Amino acid sequence: MPLQFYDTRKRRKIPFKPLTAGRVKMYTCGPTVYKDATIGNFRTYMFEDLLRRTLQFLGYEVTQVMNITDVDDKTIREAHSLEVPLSDITEPVIKRFFRDIDSLKIEHAEYYPRATDYIPEMIELIKRLLDNGNAYIMDTNVYYSIASFPEYGRLSGMKLDKLERGVRINADEYEKEDFRDFALWKGWTEEDGDIWWESPWGRGRPGWHIECSALSMKFLGEEFDLHTGGVDNIFPHHENEIAQSVAATGKSFARHWMHSAHLMVEGEKMSKSLGNDYTLKSLREKVEGKGYYFSIAAFRLALLSTHYRKPLDFSVEDFLVENRLALVRLWLLRNAAELAILDGGIRPEIEIAIENAQTHFKSALEDDLNISASLASLFILVTEVNRLKSVRGLTKSEGKRLLEQWREFDKVLGVLFWDEEDEEDEELQSKIEVKVRERLRARLERRFDDADRIRDELKGNGYQLDDGKDETVVIWSGGRKIVKNKINNS
């Protein structure tokens, strides 16, 4: 099957062909760093991670840009109210942003340009728009004139004359020629304090939309392959980006637009007033507050396993019981493969099962990132391997072959290999190990009541024990740990 993605503009799946064969240039709208990213933001970043990893898996060389908006109304408001420099607000948030995406194993983009580092590029772009007659100066502000761009509204399906004057328009913006025009450059006002840049139109700062146009052109060129973001960005943000970019360059800008649906919490939109605008940190606290282990791997799987165009209704309760168990099933295949001890070749049934899984995994991804079908192919492989394993254990070469394939799948999924080294809490780990050894000793001494009590206690906390001949494998949704049985003999 040829690779195809849904395109927001065409409203259907279309074959994906990059401008340069084998290379994909993608632009992904990044965070505004005035407060920590929410799990809703991460849903979008996870979608982009899946897209990126899938393209790489299919052999494309990917160049991804994610902007960091480190100056806008909200960052300025924060800085102003706390009476601190802008960077005091943005720097810590940026630091935590990277910490969070790393813990989710979201691969890094090639470039993370910050808006404040590219003000000259934005000014340059605004100049071109003024020269082309697509923008006008009003007092100290520069506005984009929507009337000058006939194609406005094509991405979102908005009809210009149907746009109603929104309720959120500031009084000071009524001076625009047309209420639908948007700011390219905002002149300095008192609230901005010392946050301003010099421009041909006086001191001020760039509007939000111009940032993405300038940065994508800077790093990817005036035409590139993919532009992505959350659905809420379709209008007006991406519509405006197209208007600015196409008007300035005469080129088509992004060729393919992809947008991820929102994440809902317990059936409701995430919002501050409902108190469900979880960050990774507050979600962890919520889960741990209920007495559960917070599995970041299970959370990654939860975000990953719903198709990106379908709203994901995240429920803390469901999350606690569901994904971690599915994850363990996948992890156990790795156990089986690593612990294979038999001599001999690879059974044809295993080879066929692996090839089937590989084929279906790949073709599902090629069909607009059909992750559910991809994951299903893994579970089918697990079942088949387990069946054959119960007939006769796995050979070392089968184990090796399975591990190889598992690594291959994990290039896309990023959830199959989650080791104890990924678990931050060392204290927790040693506590588990002590318990496991206690139980091993009890078993050897045939004090089965004691052994069972310990096992039940661990299980109650989400740790599952797998008794092997030479070792006990502890598996939980945060990782796994192998304790050698012989340690216990000393």
Next chain:
RNA sequence: GGCGGCGUAGCCAAGUGGCUAAGGCGGAGGUCUGCAAAACCUCUAUUCAUCGGUUCGAGUCCGAUCGCCGCCUCCA
């Protein structure tokens, strides 16, 4: 009001014209086991929000209805 999306088993979730409707979680029974866990085997949607229509044939196309959701100027 305008534009768009979604509604498949107890729960999550694939399937967009044609073999018996993937897969996961949960549940029931069995095998194995010191006992378990895991694993394996069997079972768990005559039916795809509802009602019409097109078709030899529809969850899948068309229309209507109901329900949920998003965007409509700076929220991923």
